Every structure is written in C-alpha cells, then in structure tokens.
Amino acid sequence: MDLPDLRPDIRFARLGDDPSDIAFAFEAKRAAMGPHIIKRWAWDEAFQRALHERHFREKPFFEIRRSEQRLGTLSFQIKPDHVRFGEFYLFPAHQGRGTGSAILAHCLSVADRLSLPVRLEYLHWNPVGALYRRHGFKEVSRSETHCFLQREAVRL
Numbered sequence: 129m130d131l132p133d134l135r136p137d138i139r140f141a142r143l144g145d146d147p148s149d150i151a152f153a154f155e156a157k158r159a160a161m162g163p164h165i166i167k168r169w170a171w172d173e174a175f176q177r178a179l180h181e182r183h184f185r186e187k188p189f190f191e192i193r194r195s196e197q198r199l200g201t202l203s204f205q206i207k208p209d210h211v212r213f214g215e216f217y218l219f220p221a222h223q224g225r226g227t228g229s230a231i232l233a234h235c236l237s238v239a240d241r242l243s244l245p246v247r248l249e250y251l252h253w254n255p256v257g258a259l260y261r262r263h264g265f266k267e268v269s270r271s272e273t274h275c276f277l278q279r280e281a282v283r284l
Contacts, residue, residue: 160217
C-alpha cells in the first residue's frame with residue numbers, strides 16, 4: 129500500500145532496493161537514533177548496517193519529503209489485525225518542530241480509516257515515547273531495552 133501524501137506539502141515515496149535508497153534510510157537512522165543508541169552501547173557500524181538492511185528487506189520503507197527536501201523515513205505496514213508503524217527517523221533539523229506529530233497523526237488517521245490498531249516499539253530512554261503517548265499509545269509490554277506500544281483504532 130502506498131501512504132497518502134500529507135497535504136499541503138509532505139509526500140511519502142516508497143523506497144526501493146536501490147543501494148542509494150538503503151543508504152539514505154541508514155543515514156536517517158544514524159542521525160535520529162545514533163545519539164540514543166550510544167547512550168547504552170557503542171555505535172557498531174557493521175552491526176547497525178546489518179540490522180538496518182534486514183529491517184529494510186522485511187518491511188516497506190517510505191521517504192518523508194517536503195518539496196525537494198528529504199526529512200527522514202518511516203515504515204508503515206498493514207497486517208491483517210493491525211498496522212505496524214516504525215523506522216520513524218527524522219533528521220535532527222526537522223525534530224521538535226511539530227513535523228513528527230503531524231506525520232504520526234496522519235498515519236494514525238490512515239489506520240483509523242482501516243479500523244486497525246497501530247503497534248510500534250522504541251528504546252526506553254528515547255524521548256520519542258512522550259510523542260507516542262500524546263497520540264494515545266499505551267504500553268502493552270516491555271523488554272530489557274524496548275517499550276512496545278499499541279493505539280486502538282478510533283471509530284470514525
């Protein structure tokens with residue numbers, strides 16, 4: 129499924145298996161997640177690249193673009209009983225300005241139209257958890273490193 133654009137100016141283009149698409153998505157991850165990863169572990173380039181490439185093969189990635197500017201990436205995957213949201217990486221210059229909130233709200237509205245809950249996870253110490261909770265996500269489980277959240281579909 130394609131992800132509809134967020135009017136007036138944010139577009140979501142599906143990334144393919146071209147090496148430049150994989151590299152762009154990895155740079156978005158490094159920029160957005162690197163500071164949170166190194167709070168707990170050293171940045172292991174080979175491990176992070178292999179993990180990223182595995183995730184890239186397993187789920188659909190979308191480029192987030194405003195006009196000609198690449199803002200970051202996200203993954204939006206429709207499953208039979210839920211929507212999987214993840215790999216939501218905005219470059220630091222686009223964080224803290226409401227862009228992430230607008231994109232998340234847009235993706236949630238797509239899931240609501242499908243009457244499906246949305247699931248995601250994030251590192252415990254990543255402040256993005258506050259964004260997800262503001263948008264109605266509730267913790268459903270926890271591992272040593274991750275919080276697993278779900279937001280029920282809102283009836284339209």
